[in-house]
Amino acid sequence: xxxxxxxxxxxxxxxxxxxxxxxxxxxxxxxVHSIVGENGAGxxxxxxxxxxxYKQTSxxxxxxxxxxxIESPSDAIRLGIGMIHQHFKLISAMTVAENVMxxxxxxxxxxxxxxxxxxxxxxxxxxxxxxxxxPKSMVADISVGIRQRVEILKALYRNAxxxxxxxxxxxLTPQESEDLFRIIERLRKDGKTILFISHKLKExxxxxxxxxxxxxxxxxxxxxxxxxNEVQLARLMIGRDVFLKPAPKSKKxxxxxxxxDNLSAVNEYHHPVLTDISFDVRSGEVLGVAxxxxxxxxxxxxxLIGLQPVSKGKIKLRDNEITHLSVKKMRSAGIGVIxxxxxxxxxxxDFSVEENLFLGLQRIPPFSNGKIINWNAVHENxxxxxxxxxxxxxxxxxxARLLSxxxxxxxxxxxxxxxxxxxxxxxxxxxxxxxxxxxFVHEQLIKQRDSGKAVLLFSLSLxxxxxxxxxxxxxxxxxxxxxxNKDDVTPEDLGLMMLxxxxxHIPA
Amino acid sequence: xxxxxxxxxxxxVTLLASTIRVSISILLAGMGEMITERSGVLNIGVEGxxxxxxxxxxLGSYFTGSPWLGLLAAGLVGMLVGLLFSFIxxxxxxxxxxxxxxxxLLCVGLSGYLLQIIFEHGGNSPMVNTLPSLHMTFLENVPVxxxxxxxxxxxxxxVLLIPVFLQIVFYKTPWGSWLRAAGENPKAxxxxxxxxxxxxxxxxxxxxxxAGIGGAYLSISQTSLFSENxxxxxxxxxxxxxxxxxxxxxxxxxxxxxxxxMDALQKTLQTVIPxxxxxxxxxxxxxxxxxxxxxxxxxxxxxxxxxxxNPYLKESR
Numbered sequence: 001x002x003x004x005x006x007x008x009x010x011x012x013x014x015x016x017x018x019x020x021x022x023x024x025x026x027x028x029x030x031x032v033h034s035i036v037g038e039n040g041a042g043x044x045x046x047x048x049x050x051x052x053x054y055k056q057t058s059x060x061x062x063x064x065x066x067x068x069x070i071e072s073p074s075d076a077i078r079l080g081i082g083m084i085h086q087h088f089k090l091i092s093a094m095t096v097a098e099n100v101m102x103x104x105x106x107x108x109x110x111x112x113x114x115x116x117x118x119x120x121x122x123x124x125x126x127x128x129x130x131x132x133x134x135p136k137s138m139v140a141d142i143s144v145g146i147r148q149r150v151e152i153l154k155a156l157y158r159n160a161x162x163x164x165x166x167x168x169x170x171x172l173t174p175q176e177s178e179d180l181f182r183i184i185e186r187l188r189k190d191g192k193t194i195l196f197i198s199h200k201l202k203e204x205x206x207x208x209x210x211x212x213x214x215x216x217x218x219x220x221x222x223x224x225x226x227x228x229n230e231v232q233l234a235r236l237m238i239g240r241d242v243f244l245k246p247a248p249k250s251k252k253x254x255x256x257x258x259x260x261d262n263l264s265a266v267n268e269y270h271h272p273v274l275t276d277i278s279f280d281v282r283s284g285e286v287l288g289v290a291x292x293x294x295x296x297x298x299x300x301x302x303x304l305i306g307l308q309p310v311s312k313g314k315i316k317l318r319d320n321e322i323t324h325l326s327v328k329k330m331r332s333a334g335i336g337v338i339x340x341x342x343x344x345x346x347x348x349x350d351f352s353v354e355e356n357l358f359l360g361l362q363r364i365p366p367f368s369n370g371k372i373i374n375w376n377a378v379h380e381n382x383x384x385x386x387x388x389x390x391x392x393x394x395x396x397x398x399x400a401r402l403l404s405x406x407x408x409x410x411x412x413x414x415x416x417x418x419x420x421x422x423x424x425x426x427x428x429x430x431x432x433x434x435x436x437x438x439x440f441v442h443e444q445l446i447k448q449r450d451s452g453k454a455v456l457l458f459s460l461s462l463x464x465x466x467x468x469x470x471x472x473x474x475x476x477x478x479x480x481x482x483x484x485n486k487d488d489v490t491p492e493d494l495g496l497m498m499l500x501x502x503x504x505h506i507p508a
Numbered sequence: 509x510x511x512x513x514x515x516x517x518x519x520x521v522t523l524l525a526s527t528i529r530v531s532i533s534i535l536l537a538g539m540g541e542m543i544t545e546r547s548g549v550l551n552i553g554v555e556g557x558x559x560x561x562x563x564x565x566x567l568g569s570y571f572t573g574s575p576w577l578g579l580l581a582a583g584l585v586g587m588l589v590g591l592l593f594s595f596i597x598x599x600x601x602x603x604x605x606x607x608x609x610x611x612x613l614l615c616v617g618l619s620g621y622l623l624q625i626i627f628e629h630g631g632n633s634p635m636v637n638t639l640p641s642l643h644m645t646f647l648e649n650v651p652v653x654x655x656x657x658x659x660x661x662x663x664x665x666x667v668l669l670i671p672v673f674l675q676i677v678f679y680k681t682p683w684g685s686w687l688r689a690a691g692e693n694p695k696a697x698x699x700x701x702x703x704x705x706x707x708x709x710x711x712x713x714x715x716x717x718x719a720g721i722g723g724a725y726l727s728i729s730q731t732s733l734f735s736e737n738x739x740x741x742x743x744x745x746x747x748x749x750x751x752x753x754x755x756x757x758x759x760x761x762x763x764x765x766x767x768x769x770m771d772a773l774q775k776t777l778q779t780v781i782p783x784x785x786x787x788x789x790x791x792x793x794x795x796x797x798x799x800x801x802x803x804x805x806x807x808x809x810x811x812x813x814x815x816x817x818n819p820y821l822k823e824s825r
Contacts, residue, residue, distance in 0.1 A: 053699070074701030089696035091689050093814065102689055103700035105682040112680050154700070 002065050004029040004193050005050075005162055010059035012045055016394060019045040020056070021217040027162075027210075032184060032194040034204045037214035038237055038434040040392070040404035043197045044086065046214070047164050050195075051083040052076040063162075082155025083164040086171075088147050090139045097122040097135035100153045125153055129186055145176035152183065163187065164195045169203060170432065181207050199237070199434045201230040213237055238436045247286075247446045250470045254283030255318075257454035258304075258335075258423050263313035265303055273299040275479045277313070281423065281454040286445065288457045288469030288486075292498050296478035297458050298340060301427045304456070305337050306330040317422065331360060336420025338412055340427040340458070346412040349401040353393050354382030356400050356411050361419055389414040390440070406437045413441055417448055424448055427458040442468060462491050462498075476500050518776050521655045526775065528660055529730065531768025532667050533558070533722040533739075537746035538753075538764045539670045540718030545755050546678065547711030548691035548704075548815045552608035553593055554719050555743025556615025561586045561723025563619045566734035567626065569636040575728045579639065579663075579721065586720020587713050589615060594712045598705060601819035612743075620736050633734040636727070639663065661729045663721075670718075671761035678757065687711055691813030694820040704820045719743070741796065748799040755812040770798055 007025040011018070020042045027033045035043050048054045050061065052070040061068055063079050070076050076083070090099050097118045106121065108114040122135040131149040139147060148168060155163050165184075169177045184194055184207055198204055204211060205225060212222040213236040220236050258281040265274040274296050281287045291297055302308035304315060306327040315323045322333050339345035347356050358367050358378055366377040382396040391410045393403055400408055409432070417424060426445060430438040445468060449455050459465050465472055466486065473483045474497040482497050537554050544551050551557075564585035568578030589611060597607040624630045642662045647654045657665075678684040686707055689697040694704035722742075727734045745767050752766075753759030774791035 051699075072701065073699045077701055083699065085699070089693065089699045091692045091696050093688070093692050094685075098685060099696075102685065102697065103702045105685060107682065113682055113685065115680075158700075 003027055003062070004064060005195075006062040006065075007046075007050070008060040008062065010046065010049060010061070011057045012042075012049060012054060013057045014045075019217055020049070023059070023214070023217070023219050025212055025219065026222075027193060027195065029161075029193055030188060030191050031209040032188055032196055032207050034196040034198060034208040034211045035214060036198055036201070036204055036211060036233065036237060038199060038436060039406035039432075041214040041237075042217040043214055044166055045217075047083065047166055047195065047197060050076065051081060051164060077158045077160070080159060080161040081164065082158060082160025082162070084148065084151040084155060084166065084168060086166040086168075088151055090147055090150060092138070092140035094139060095135065096133050096137050096139060096142070096150050096153075099139055099150055100125075100135075100157050102154075104158060121157070122153065125156055129156065129183060129190070131183065143176075144171050145173070145179065148172070148176075148180065149183070152187075160192070162193045162195065164197070166197045167199075168196070169198065169200060177203065201233050201435075204233065205230060215239060234435060237434075246467050247442065247449075250285050251450055252452075253285050253470070254452060256280045257283050257318060258456065259314075259316040260304075261314040261316070263300075263303060263315065264311050265299060265308055266311055267299070273308075273478050274303060275477075277475075277478075277480050279473050279480055279483060281456050283452045283454055284449060285470035286449050286455040286457055286468050287483075288459065288465040288472045289475055290459070290462060290465045290472055290494055290498055291475035293460050295475050295498075297427070297475060299478070300475070301337070301340065301425060301458060304330075304425055305335060332364065334420065334422035335425060336416035336423065337425040338416050338427060338429045340431075342409055342412050347400050347408055350399055352397045352399055353386065353391065353403070353411060354378055354396040357382045357385050357396075357415050359415065361415075385414040385418060388418075389444070406433055409433060410437065410440075413444060417444055420448075420453065423454045423456065425456045425458070428460065429457070430459075430461075430464065462494060465494070466491055474498055514780060517780055518773070521652060523769075523772055523776055525656045525660070526772040527765065527769045528656065528664055528668075530771045530775075531765050532661065532664055533725045533730070533742050534746045534749060534768055535667055535670070535761070535764040536722030536725065537719045537743055538749045538760050539674060539757070540715035540722070541746055541750045542715075542753075542755055542757065542760045543674065543687070543718075544712045544715035545750055545816055546691045546813055547687050547708045548694060548813050548818065548820070549594075549597065549708050549712050550604045550608065550817045551590070551593055551597075551611075551712060551715060552605055552744075552747060553589070553611030553615070554608075554715075554746055555739055555741070556612035557586050557589045557716050557719040558723035558726070558739045558743045559615045559619045559737070560589050561720030562727040562738055563622060563633075563723075563734050564720065565724030566633045566636050566727040567622075569638070569728050570634065573637060575637045575639045578636070578728050579724050582720040582724030583717045584720070586716045586718070586723070589720070590713045590716025593716070594709050598708050598712065598819070601821060604817050604819070616737065619734075623734065623736065631736060633727075635732050636734075638732045639729045661725070663725065663729065671757040675757040688813070690820075691815055693815055698820075708820065719746075722746070745796075745799060751812065752799075767799070770794055 003026045005027040007023055010020050010023040012020040023046055037043050045054065049056045052072045052075050061070060068079055100122045101118050106114040106117040119135040126133045131153060133146055133149050133153065139150065168180060172180060188194060196208060208225045210222060210224055211228065211233065213220040213233065215237060260277055260279050263274055263277040264272065267273045277300065279287065289297060299308050303310050306325055310323055314321055317333050320333065322330050343349065348359065358381055361367050362373060363370050366374060368374055386393060386396060389410050391414065392407050400411060413429065430441050433441065445455055457468055469486045471483060471485055472489065472494065473480050474494060476498060537558055541551060541554050561582035565578040565582035568581030569575045593607060593611050596602050597604045620630065623633060627633055640662050641659050642665065643659050647658045678688065686697060686702050690704045690707040697704050723739060726738055749763035749767055750760050753763035774794045777791050778788045
């Protein structure tokens with residue numbers, strides 16, 4: 001049969017890096033075709049080529065059997081290709097309708113914007129596909145899920161027949177994802193072809209007709225949904241078997257390392273964000289903090305590293321009180337942190353890999369005598385961490401900006417895990433990571449636990465909390481509502497507590 | 509000295525008429541810079557562009573005898589300066605602030621040098637023909653309006669209408685929508701098939717054209733010669749007015765008029781209040797002082813374009 005879209009031997013070089021290596025792809029009209037692969041497998045690069053944002057080094061693109069040349073997004077749009085980018089390309093200071101029509105605005109009187117038509121057509125299109133957007137809302141004021149629908153509208157308005165969705169669920173809540181899948185189903189029924197980019201196997205199996213797996217820039221295989229399963233896909237993606245399995249039990253739980261007593265804090269508007277929080281973390285254990293996003297996790301992490309002023313209570317590291325110390329002193333007291341927003345708080349993107357690997361440790365031996373940096377120690381440290389943590393970089397002087405997200409994260413994990421003498425605070429340590437990298441980070445955290453460090457794990461993923469924790473603290477509305485042994489609870493119990501439910505029947 | 513008499517002698521319709529006269533050059537430069545900044549380009553070289561415009565106008569008027577051709581020359585030379593800036597800051601993606609500063613310094617030196625070699629003496633050009641003023645007979649017997657608006661420089665009325673025109677262009681036309689998009693998120697514009705680089709060029713050239721005209725106003729309307737450094741900080745005041753006014757036509761208009769008013773006020777105060785009571789230097793510093801205060805309070809809340817000052821790069825990784 002004729003394919004709506006065909007890629008033949010697409011190659012793309014970025015300097016020395018081969019991001020796409022002779023990629024062949026055939027997409028049938030009216031199907032949902034998933035492109036899956038690990039971070040850095042070349043999925044996004046391939047889609048950017050298709051949308052004219054990059055130019056392939058070699059290879060051909062065929063639409064409806066005709067060879068086409070896509071030099072720019074305008075070419076792609078003209079050929080009926082629309083792209084919904086992972087990071088939305090919207091203008092916050094404009095309305096939904098203005099964004100939808102941008103560049104193709106309806107005109108009246110030869111010169112002027114037809115604002116009525118702009119709003120009406122947007123509404124009409126939104127209703128047709130059940131997108132439920134309000135044309136006159138400012139983009140700055142709408143949620144992430146709705147912003148994504150605005151992107152979909154933009155493509156539909158330009159008569160896109162092939163819609164590329166680049167990791168569309170990465171920023172969505174589970175509920176928003178379900179809504180998106182319903183929209184995708186509706187689009188498919190309407191005859192649109194969907195290219196769905198993801199590394200989340202569960203959702204891929206849920207919505208795809210066909211699945212193409214990429215690894216290291218190459219196509220590994222294309223399979224029909226009906227003839228595959230998550231395990232097979234994972235194996236294809238990674239090239240070996242990986243199952244996220246529960247960590248082995250803590251071997252030796254020792255003395256209390258980190259102790260928090262009645263900690264309270266207020267935000268800049270003087271509203272309480274943390275109320276009477278008490279817990280301790282012992283040597284050799286992982287204390288998981290479970291909770292729905294926005295219940296004080298971010299503030300607690302900041303309080304523990306000295307970024308959030310504390311109004312009441314104490315933080316003790318072994319026998320030393322560190323409550324009101326500066327960030328620098330808290331770090332040198334022995335706390336390592338994998339921050340939640342790692343690009344903002346964990347890396348200097350324009351620094352090299354080796355500089356990032358000793359960031360914040362510049363005054364500490366062996367990296368310096370407090371005044372002058374010992375670059376030999378820096379090189380050695382970088383060489384060894386790059387090897388141990390399998391950070392994929394051409395060399396240690398490469399800029400961190402140029403690495404993939406997963407590798408950037410490995411830099412932070414490597415630095416913090418390796419140099420924290422006592423306590424590791426890991427905030428969402430695997431967010432955005434693929435399976436192999438997640439598995440690796442988990443392994444490293446457990447290794448540190450077993451070497452006698454105290455690990456405090458913050459995660460929004462209940463699965464992750466259950467896999468790694470020795471004990472679990474549930475945080476709700478800025479306070480710890482329960483601390484339980486992992487073996488004594490089910491995920492359902494935890495889910496209930498995270499929503500403020502009672503926990504009386506659960507032994508602590 | 510009687511205070512109420514003093515106040516009455518300061519706040520007269522003459523002060524308002526004078527406000528308009530001194531505001532024109534700031535308004536032209538400010539409106540121009542606003543267009544440029546809306547597209548995401550910060551051109552702090554306005555002062556230099558104005559200076560070159562002032563010189564070009566005087567030269568044009570001197571050699572052709574027509575101040576109108578001088579005005580045209582000023583606009584074109586302004587665009588030429590803008591083109592140089594655009595090439596360095598937009599195409600070569602250099603730091604916009606540093607480029608603007610360099611352009612300013614270049615223009616200061618170049619205008620002085622050209623004056624020297626063309627007329628073989630520095631300081632001032634010879635006297636040149638100036639633009640006429642506009643007398644509207646129908647206003648003659650209207651109180652207040654007549655002394656304020658009548659017999660103003662001929663370009664005053666059109667200049668006062670520029671903000672209205674730009675308000676329409678910015679918010680009612682497709683081009684205005686693309687212009688704003690280029691300043692907010694150029695990548696969003698690129699993915700719908702418009703070229704942000706082109707839009708930023710056009711915006712910078714428009715802005716520089718107006719800055720050139722603003723300079724011309726000083727040399728062939730307000731005075732009748734070019735003198736070295738005659739722009740005297742008005743370009744920088746225009747820059748502040750753009751921020752002060754939130755990079756929006758109405759706001760920038762009011763800010764320009766406000767700065768013009770302060771300038772007119774200090775000129776009046778100098779004549780009314782004796783030097784012994786308050787040194788005249790303090791009055792002359794007043795507009796600049798206010799600019800500083802305004803910026804300290806307003807720069808963060810101005811709601812200007814989100815992507816201002818950032819070079820646009822297509823294939824980035």
